[in-house]
Structures are given as C-alpha cells and as structure tokens.
Amino acid sequence: MPIKPDFLFGKPFDEFPDVTEWDVIVLGAGPNGLIAAAYLAKAGAKVCLVERRYEIGGGLATDEVLFPGYYSNNHAIYHMMVDYMPVMQDFDIGKYGFQWIKPNPQTAAVFNDGQALVLSHMVEDTKDSITKFSFKDAVTYGRLMRSWKKIVAEILGPATYLPPMLPIEITMAMQKTKTGQEMLELVEESALDIINNNFENDRVKATLLYNCCIWGLDPRETGVGMFVALYSDRMTNKCYCMGGSHKFAAALAREILSNGGIIIDACEATKITMEGGRVSGIETTEGRILKAKTIMSTLDPHTTFLDLLGKENMPGDLTEAIEGWKYDKWSYFTVHVATKEAPRYNCDDPWANDAFMNLVGVEGTDQLLAHWDNVIAGKIDPNNFAGHATCESLLDPHLVHSPYGGHVSFFQMHAPYDIEGGWDKMGPELEAAILEKWQKAAPNMTRDNIIRTTHETPVGIERRFPNMRKGGIKHGDYKPIQLGCFRPNQECSSSATPIPGLYTCGASNYPGGAVLGGPGYIGANKVAEDMGLTKWWKPTRRMEQYVETYLDSPLGGLG
Amino acid sequence: MAKEEQFDFVIVGGGPNGVALASYLGKCGASVCVLEERTEAGGSVDNVEPFPGVRLTPHAMYMYSGPAPGFEQLELWKYGFRMDWSPMSENIMSQKDAGVKVSDGIASISEKDMMGWAKISGVSTEKPYIKELLRSIFWTPPHPAEVEITPDNIPYMQVYKQHDPSIWTEELLDMTMFDLMDEYLETEPFKVMQAAVAWYSGAAGHWEGVAIPALGCDITLTLYSGLSVPRGGMHDYFHAIIRSAIANGVIIRTCCPVDEIIVENGVAKGVRLRDTATTDENTIWAKKAVISAVDVRQTFVDLIGPSHVGASLLRKVKDISLKGGSIWVSHLITKEPLRPREKFKTASMSEPGEVGGPFPCDHRDIYYEHVADVDGRKGIPSVPPERLMWLATQSKRFSDAESQCTVPGWYLESPYYVLVPPPEYEQDDPITLKNEDFRGVRPNTVDAQKEEINAYMRKAFSLVLENLDDDLIMHLANTPYESEFRNTGLIGGTWCGTRHCDDQWGENRPVPELARYRTPIDGLYLCNQTSCHPGGLALMAVPYNLMHILIEDGLVEPGDWWYASPWYIPESGKIPANKNGR
C-alpha cells in the first residue's frame, strides 16, 4: 500500500483509492490501449486505462526534446492507416480540434549529385518525377500502383482490422478474385526481388525499397511480399496530425473519459494477479491494487507474460513460445534539431522541399543493402548510411514556442540496439556524421543555422518506453513466423490468450506495429464479444466488402 | 463545412484555472468549450522529458493547493489523483531539525520560533484551523464593491477572531510579514527563510498590508501539502482536473489560439480563432458567457481591443505591475548526486538530494538586496552570487518508484528557482505581438548571456553544494524570456503575471473595477492568475471564487455538491451563491 503520513492537521483531500474494481483494465496508453479502451468504455464497460509514464500516448508522443520551446514528434509521425482506421468513422474526434493533413509530395529522395525523386500521393505526379530517371520505370510504377492500391483497398487495408487467418485459409480466400490472386503472387517474393524484377533504374529501385523496408521488413525475406504493395501504397498516403501526434492520443483519451472510462498515469503495472485460474487484477509500483476479471495488455510479450504474469501461471508451451519471441532487428537513431531556417535541399526539383519526408543517403540498392547489413551486424559506417528527415514545423506552426523562433526537424535512421562501441560514444559521433551528411544535401544546415540539437538512441527509446524492448518500435521483429496469425503466436494472435481473462492487443499482436490501430480494435471486438457487451459500432464499408467477398462466413460476429 | 457552433460557455485558455472552471461548469450541466493555444493544455503546470528518463518540471513544482474545495467538489480522487507523500510531510519538527542555511553553515531554530510559527499558522490550537485560515485567504471571492472592507469582515481576520483571538489585532492589516514574525518568532535566519519562501510563492515578506496573505503563501507550502509531490508531478494533478472536466462533458481543443473576443453592443458573444487553429470553423459562439482564462493584458489589449474597452481602463490594465516574479529555472544533471558541504549537514539533511532552499538566510539585508535587484530594475542580475537567494527542490521529495531521473549514471536536481529582474526586450512588448510574429524576435541581452548567467547561478548553488562543478554533466535552464514564449500567459516572464501586493490583492486585483471577475463587457468574465484574486499558483482558487459570481449572475446552478465560501458576501440584487445553505 502507498505510504500515507500521519496527517498532522487533518487529511487534506481524498486520493485515488488503494484498491479499486473494474470490468476491464487496459495496460499501456499507446495508440492500441487508447483505442481498445475507447471502444469498450463507450460500450458501457467500466474501464481503467493504466499508463506507466506521466503522460499518455505511448508512441503517440510529442515531446519538448529540444527544451525549452521546441516540440518534436519523437516517435510516430507518419500515420499510414488514417484512410482505413475504423476509429476515424466511429468517433467524432474532429470536435476536439483534431485534424490530419496529407501533403501531396510525400517522400523525396535527394541524391548526392542533386537529383531528386519525389514520390507523391498522386500517382501521376510520382510518374512525372520517375520519368526523369526512366520512362519505363514510370510506366511500370503507374501500372503496379493500380494493382497494389486495389490489393490494399480490397484486402490488406480492411484485413488490418479483422482477426488473422491461417496461411492456408488466406490462400483459399484469395483464389476468389483476380486481386486476391495478384496478392498471392506477390507473397512468395522478397521485397528486393519484386523491386528488382520490375524496375530498371537503381535510384528508383533504392527509393522504393527504402519505402518498403522502413518499418523493418527484411528486404531479402520471402513470404511477406504483400508488404511491398501495402507500404508502396501506404507510404504515399502518410498523414500528419496537426499539433503533433500526441493530439491523436489526447482525442482518444477524451473519448474514453467522456464515456465514463478512467485513465491513470504515472502508474506502472508490476504484476498481473490470478485467482481461481483467471486473472484477477494488477498491482502497481506504488502498491495500489486494481481488480478486474478482464485485462488487456498492449505491452510486449516478455513484459506481459514473463514479468507481469509469471511463468508459474503459464502453460509450458506458451512459456516456450514467449521466450522464443524475437525483438526488432533494428531500431532508430534520431537527431532532432532546432534551426533558424528550415532545411533547403539543393536539388533539381524544388518540390523536394515541400515533401513530408526526405531521404538522404539513399543512393542505390547495393549501397542501401550494405548499410542495412551493417545495422544488422551491429555497426553503422559513418561513410555509408541512409535515413529520412522531416521538417515538422513547415507542416505545423504549433511546434515552435521559443523566442528564437525558427524550425524543428529531425533525421532518423535505422540503427542497432547493441552498437559496436556503445551508444554513449557512438551517439555523439553519429550525430556529427548525420549533421555533416545533412548539410551536404541541404547546404543551409550549417552550424550557424542550428540553434540546438539532441539525439535519441535505441537505448533511449527503451528508456522512455521499456516495453519497446531493444528499442523495438513494434515490440518485436517482422518475420514470417512472427506475422499474421503467428503474431505473437498462434494462441494469442486474435487477442484472447490461453490465460482466462487475459488479452493481448499491442504492437506485438496481429497486424503489428506502427499506428495502425489494428491490435487495439481487434482486441476491443474480442473482449466485447466475450463480455457480452453490445457493440455500438459497425465495421467499415471496406471491411464489410472484404468479408463478403473473401470469407465464407461473417467473421467473429463483427457487424 | 462552416457550421455554427454554440456552447453555453467558451473559455479562452486551457491553463489550470480555465480548465478547473470548465470542470465546475460542466458539473453544473452547462455545455463548455475550452480553447487552448498550445499543443497541450496545462498552462504553466507542465512536465517535459527532454532526454529519455529525465523528467523536468519547467514551471510549477510545488503543491500549494491542498486546502482547495476543488478536490472534493470536482472529485479529483476519481480521476487518478494521487500523492507521493514524502516523509517530510509527516512532521513539522523535522523542519526544526533541519535548521536554516546561512552563509557559514546551519543556524538552529529555537523552540520559540516553532511555537510562534505554529501559533500564527493555526496549528497550535487543540483543533488546528490552518485549513480554514488558508481557505479564508485564497478560497473566498473578494467582497462586493458596495461592502465596506473592515477588519471584521476580512475573511482571515474572522478566522483568527474565531479560533485564536489572541492573534487578532487591527494592526495585522498594516503589517508586513516581517513585522508579524518579529512579534512571534525570534531567530533572524528563520524569519528570513519564511519571508523568502513567501516572496517566491506570492505575496512577499516585506510588502505592507499583506502579512497574512504572505504567511498563507508560505505555510500552504511548508506546512500543508507542499512538501510532497503529486504522483507524476504537478502536471498529473492537472491531469486529474482536466479529466474531471472531460468527464463532466467539457470539450477541450488545443492548437486553437483565440484571436478575438467578439463583442457586440457591449456584450461578449463568442470568439474568433486565429487561422492556424486546427478546426474547420473559426468562430465559436457563447450563449451565456465568454471566460478569459488568459492574462489580463492580452484579454483587454489584444483580444478585445480599444474599440470595446475605454481608454482609461485600457491604460489601467497596461499599468498593472508585473514585478516580482521572473524566475530563472535551472535543472542540473550530474555524474554524482549533489552533496551538501560539510558545514551544511544536519541530522535531517546530510544525504545527497536533501539540499533544499532557500539560501542564504543570514539576515534580512540579503533578502532586501536581492529584492531590490529583482524588483528595482530591469536587466540582468547584479547581486554577488553569495548574496543571491535561491530556492531548490530536493530530489528526495520524489519517491524511488517515481524518481525524476532513471538514466544510469545521471542524477537530476530540478528545479532550482532564482528570482531575477524582468527581462528587457528589444522590441515592443512582445505580448502585443501575435504568435506569427514571434519568429525572428531578437533574443534580448539576458538570453544572449544565458550561459554566463547559468555559471553565475552555479557559483551561488556551489556555496552549499560540494561537487556541482566537478560532477556537472549539463545545466539546462528556462529563462523568464523562454518561459514567456512557451506560455504567453507568463507576461514579463513572471510566474504569477501580476504581483500580489496590497494594491493588487483581494478587492484590488487586478484593478478594483475588475476585482469580482466581472468586466465592463456583459457576458465576459475573468479567470486567470493575472486578473483575479488570489492570483498565481495552481490552487483551483480562481475558478472556485468565480463560481460564486457566475451563480450570482444566474448563469449556473450547481447541485448539492456545491458549497460556497463561509466568508463570502453576496452582492445585493443578485442570486446568493450560498442560497442552498451551503
């Protein structure tokens, strides 16, 4: 129990009770926890969302890392699934002063000789830019994107919000349409194969490959080729949340609260307790007890099962599966800068300066693969690395609150958690290397222009969010045995687990990491069904179409 | 797209005062919209984590608000409000053991000091009345203009008369806090320490006629809730407030700077947002009232403007004194915990992380010298470092389960507060500049010398701390100038916006015409630290007090959960705010 003093002059006020009881406890207030809690609170469950940090949001963080006066989106900034997320239709979050924008110039690679390739939201704009490199590639891009967009719109987009299926079930379902068959053809190939087989210009190839693998897809891995369609489409549909990603978290939190849910932060769960073979609640660092017969964890598998639940409460095969969980093969290293002027890239296409994301250091496929191979081997070659940069304040005037004015930007790159030499030494060295490379691409990024810098290493990511183990931005690697119905394992991937009353629904669950909202939504559906709550929401139109077209029976009572 | 939006109340500014009021109004069943300019609500009650595992409090750190009725009325406990109680809160005598830091070591505190202090603070009677005393000082609206203020109706005078008549004398009203202490205490350093705490917390120890308000500012920190920290820091206390507001149906919008309060025929009708606002509709109408929870100058000078405010009032608003509250806030990251020098160790302060303030408390001359430097001029601090009075937050206040710094090998002491002269601006008063114009404002001389001043501050801190220079990794600071730009409400970089001297206290705050939260514009009320009694600190006092006025004007009718201040006097011809007998 928490310490209470002898109140000398009478107890000043009441505090949150030491022991409370809830219908549902949700662990972790990242995007998934917030979404799960929002659906269930509105369905009438007595929900308590428990967050370790002093602020909700998890990966939806907008922090003053360039203190004082400059705010940065130090975790998720590129929101790829806004067009599909059921949350957008189910909640009227616009009423909280909430807005997305989707810039047309989405990703611009700036090459070392000043050439630029701009991938836009509008395919014809992208084709215009690719034509500069290869007319043939431009035509191919247009043709492939028509097919890939369909695959995403009809299948991958809606399936993000439905429980996973076995590979064999997918194969059968996909036979039903031409789009499905096209997807199956993709699956077998690796990202590198797909891109190599279709495109000829190496700069075009490298740019598209970066786009596909940015979230941790292994370029040489086969069996996951559908991600090429998914990311090629979604990475040209990135949205930005005005005021910073944290505003998305705040809007969801407001839905929870206005529907009677409770959020407590600065409250770390230390134990999931069991009673009569079912979960019974949690204990927190400060010694409070929160009881509930249903617990949804959005934390990574090791935290949920090994640290909080304990092996003694798990069947042996589950323990084995959890212990075998592989964390992300790479994390991120990010340099944040406040500058007087926004970076201006010296390149042959001024549109590159309006792009949401700039690629710097991506020159060709071999060079890019060599960089990634280094990262996987625990190294970064200061003479050969690549990353992406965004000047946030060009999109969003709300991030700068300093008398010096100016802009905030960041440069982010893949980086190993265990780096040769250690991060204490490599952090500053890499920051210097990045600033040098950045200045080559954007000559005004001089020392003189820079007001302040800071960097966040993979170790730092884990320190801010211990559930992002090894700096893992998606709580665990993407590889075929950790994807689809195997994420995190076959028993838990639809959210229910073998432990009665325990559900998992964070980035380590199907469909995975990033701000997809999939795990949280699927978890909320499952819990609502198991608790017998009336679902006040309907699947999106696209989900309904997908279910009708591909599945024999309406799935899991959705609808 | 352009849909007309209407709420009963539109509140400009999402600081602790605006949001707590919103919660009160929502609880009464009104529809309420709060518009906040920054990406997050909370005003100067915020937390930041600039480096992973390092949590700083750039502004409000201490929990002064313990006696607030708001805890009960808004049911903050429901919304996750918790304290991390520090052992220091437990025993007033531990403060005696700690002694007082003076230049050459620790001065001891006498039995008479403790007795006297306990007496005037209302904790020595059989039934302590400190809570009533504090509520009478802060949680009571000023009396109506028609009521003559007498020693008998001033709320805290009533409390003394009732609970300890031996303290009551009309002279209390003309005293400074030093005068009061000279009567009840004996040790000079102890008095200087209390005066300094009061100066840093609101009404200063040497201001005439505010002896008891100054004492209140001091003891709500040192004797009531202030020695402990809310779990998650003051921002999490704010979380409980904002969450209660949302649960009460309030709509809160951030990134929505208000550009104009729309006034038609002398009546406030709504607000217009700046075009950077993240909404589709930039005009929001108020059916009952617009409440300005942003600073008083911006309210009248920018948001309303001369076409609706008479020249005389406008001038009075511009003349409100901002002195006395610009704070240079330091955050010290070190390789080893900061240790007190040998001569400062006492039984209860020998460990690293136990060094608090204020220092140096030798004699009131030091206090006066620093005061003159801060309030007597603009520019950069000029007292020698050994005579700079600073206030530090002990990291020991934070429980191990909620420590401020979790980076292995790093230690954080934060915040260290130092009052400094108001910064000088090269351009026009920046509060009259619009947000867009912030860009490109030249840093003033203070900021150009930030590093130099940080070093000067460290010299002062090092008089007590043994290893600051040797073990320093990083000295982060938010200067008053930077604080002001983070939060436009901190006019002049001051933490309270408007000083709490007798001329700007109670019935005089911020100027007599505006003292009861009403304005010459019908349907426009004030709810900000700069514009309302009792002023600065995140007390939930301004909103509680304003509630009395909104009830008087028939705008809201709270349920049984409401109780008015026992010392409140209704204005004649209005609906009394205590009519339900509570």
Ligand SMILES: Cc1cc2nc3c(=O)[nH]c(=O)nc-3n(C[C@H](O)[C@H](O)[C@H](O)COP(=O)(O)OP(=O)(O)OC[C@H]3O[C@@H](n4cnc5c(N)ncnc54)[C@H](O)[C@@H]3O)c2cc1C
């Ligand atoms: C540097 C970086 C950049 C990224 N960029 C993008 C991007 O641009 N676009 C994108 O879509 N995705 C991005 N991601 C990934 C994305 O942020 C995550 O995949 C996503 O946030 C996962 O959501 P979640 O809700 O499952 O978990 P999280 O966001 O990790 O939230 C889990 C929450 O649980 C809390 N917690 C941890 N332990 C406990 C405990 N014991 N008790 C209670 N609470 C606990 C944590 O504090 C955290 O708030 C990025 C991630 C990183 C690190």
Ligand SMILES: Cc1cc2nc3c(=O)[nH]c(=O)nc-3n(C[C@H](O)[C@H](O)[C@H](O)COP(=O)(O)OP(=O)(O)OC[C@H]3O[C@@H](n4cnc5c(N)ncnc54)[C@H](O)[C@@H]3O)c2cc1C
């Ligand atoms: C350095 C420092 C230390 C402090 N220490 C303490 C302490 O230890 N304990 C304590 O209790 N208090 C402390 N305070 C004081 C306390 O933080 C303030 O008294 C309190 O925040 C005042 O609340 P408010 O709501 O009146 O105003 P503010 O907190 O200033 O809120 C006003 C809000 O309005 C917004 N705003 C401004 N203009 C507009 C516009 N045009 N449109 C929309 N929104 C706008 C601002 O962004 C801000 O969020 C400290 C303050 C500072 C600066």
